[in-house]
Amino acid sequence: MTEENTPPDLPALQRRLAEFAAARSWQPYHTPKNLVSALSVEAAELVEIFQWLTPEQSERVMDDPDSAHRVTDEVADVLAYLLQLCEVLGIDPRAALAAKIERNELRFPVGRNGD
Incomplete structure (x- = not known):
């Protein structure tokens, strides 16, 4: 986190990972x-955490500090590898999204479809 307590932008995170x-x-x-x-x-x-939860339990997974920590860590791992992949392949993840x-x-x- 920066001095203002705001998260770094994606390019800064990619640089840190590199x-x-x-x-x-x-x-x-x-x-x-x-x-x-x-x-x-x-x-x-990440899927493993949610695998056997009911839909209602999955909506409340962040209410439990231990579960919230596990979910947050796995989300970070997924994002880290995705950002590294984008860096290696020359993909701007923001532009791609x-x-x-x-x-x-x-x-x-x-x-369409009744929306």
Whole structure:
């Protein structure tokens, strides 16, 4: 967090992740294939938390401090690998998401399917 207690922006987070990996000489292992595999594993760990919860329990998962901590950590792991993958592949995640939202707005217009 910065002095104003605001979270860093995505490029700053990507730089920190790259510096973290470089300081440990992990770059040779951070190939797209390996990053996608690690991302999948971390996403599965997030799924595991919710797997056997009822819909109602899943909506309250953040009410329990231990569960909230686990969910937050797994979300961070998923985001870390996704940001590293974007960095390696030269994808701007903000631009990619904005473009995808625009395509989805065209694909699924309001009013279709009873909305």
